[in-house]
Amino acid sequence: MGATIKWDEVEQGQELPAAEYQVHRVNLVMYAGASGDFNPIHWNERLAKSVGLPDVIAHGMYTMAQGGRYVTDWAGDPAAVVDYGVRFSSMVVVPDDDNGATISISGTIEEKLPDKRVIVVLTAKSGDARVLSKARAVVQLA
Template identity: 55%
Template sequence: MSTLADAGEGDALEPRTVTITRADLVRYAGASGDLNPIHWNERTALAADLPGVIAHGMFTMALAARYVADLAGDPTAVVSFSTRFTRPVVVPDDDEGASVELGGKVTAVADDGTRTVALTATHGGKGVLGKAVAVVRPA
């Protein structure tokens, strides 16, 4: 399927893998104002009992929202997005970064063409977003 508009109830969305690097975290920290060192400093993250530097939860959520907006073909088509943060994305200090696998399924299509989409986001085979749902109006 080329766009979300082609998807019917029960259809799986084309999966996408995104990579998060430490450079992405620094850029996001600057843009968002969230300068917490657990998102860029290994020593601080480990002292906070984290497994390493972690991506901002809101950054991970933004990647999932962009995924759905791209499939919709229009970022303004996403009228709502909600999720819970279930597990951190640990971002190593290397050239490869961390991979997050995004996917989803259309769970409902309203009479006006608005689609409800249940999204998945996994890292290392484990979910990092829970109860992620987007509502997308037709373009």
């Protein structure tokens, strides 16, 4: 990942290299500051558990951003992503330990479009849970 990908170098059905993104509570606090979403379920374990959550959970938009990061890392150019959408299907639970949580993301070229664009379908999991569904990006390639 990292080099600019060319349209004629990819094939429909091609699997992209998987990547893992570690999530620690400090990442959630930083994201809260950047996004303005200070909901305590994203940083306060006592409160998160008091409302029935298993522990602190990552912001949905933080999780979605990791999918976007995956695609831009693969494409080699953040501007290459011309459309991106997901549905949130499960939570990323972030325990207060050295390991935190891991978001594992992989992708497949679903379709090559004639204008040097491709549709990339993503699979994002944390543990055994699929955390994003219907995750797909339209990417403009060189």
